[in-house]
Ligand code: AMP
């Protein structure tokens with residue numbers, strides 16, 4: 001039996017942080033051998049808000065190396081860059097023609113980003129979830145492993161797939177979001193009610209995967225807390241305590257019960273160094289592998305090229321079905 005397929009993607013729009021790792025990549029790594037995985041670096045999504053070209057190129061390469069450094073293996077995964085597979089934008093255009101404006105207008109992420117971009121909000125930002133649907137559906141995956149924040153985009157993707165199938169005949173597998181209950185949302189270190197995000201202006205709100213041990217200690221030291229004695233999960237009045245305990249649980253590999261018992265009687269001065277050590281120990285092997293890969297740009301480039309070819313072969317097959325189904329005249333085959 002063939003393994004079920006998965007597809008997911010991350011934007012190379014900033015440095016990867018602990019939320020990306022604990023909410024997404026760590027789970028991809030843990031499950032990779034059970035699936036045939038496609039993990040994409042979605043550079044065309046990144047440019048829906050302004051990017052510095054030089055930095056974008058560097059971050060794209062860096063994210064590719066980080067995927068590998070985090071433990072994704074090429075025997076189970078195709079790792080590739082979105083712009084290396086032109087089928088994504090072609091399918092996005094075709095999907096744009098069957099997606100009602102109001103489906104896209106409802107997207108929360110769009111509304112939030114539009115708020116920030118104001119008059120500069122681009123058509124590309126509006127179409128962002130349509131491109132995301134194209135990313136996913138080209139590979140006919142059964143599962144899309146993402147964080148909670150992506151649920152609405154995956155719903156839209158399913159709606160687009162259903163609509164296409166209804167209008168043009170069965171073409172797409174309807175994928176399912178695969179969202180883990182725990183660690184699905186890692187929150188900001190400076191505000192436990194907001195998610196840890198690449199776009200937060202404060203560096204102290206997040207820990208980057210490539211942060212030095214010193215920087216990690218400093219950020220944890222400065223992390224927002226409260227003045228209640230004893231550190232406990234699940235208290236709505238203590239979002240920071242819940243978040244820091246969750247990070248400790250996920251980086252230490254201990255169960256929730258173990259962590260709750262261990263930390264119930266602690267004060268912050270005792271807990272924070274423990275948490276910092278746990279994060280440092282988690283990131284150390286990743287950073288070491290990253291440095292090794294980064295020192296071999298030729299090797300990375302070759303891997304990128306090979307993987308892009310694999311992705312293109314799969315994507316092109318789906319796209320050809322779509323072109324045929326929609327009635328585009330083909331130059332291949334007979335004239336009848
Ligand atoms: P992004 O950084 O928005 O490109 O997200 C890349 C992946 O990381 C997606 O699957 C997100 O759902 C996930 N992710 C981003 N931020 C967080 C967070 N704070 N907690 C958990 N998962 C996150």
Ligand code: TRP
Pocket residue numbers: 007008009010011042045131132135136144146150153
């Ligand atoms: N929108 C996703 C995010 O911000 C990134 C993304 C683009 C994605 N295409 C995708 C995620 C396809 C999963 C599948 O995290």
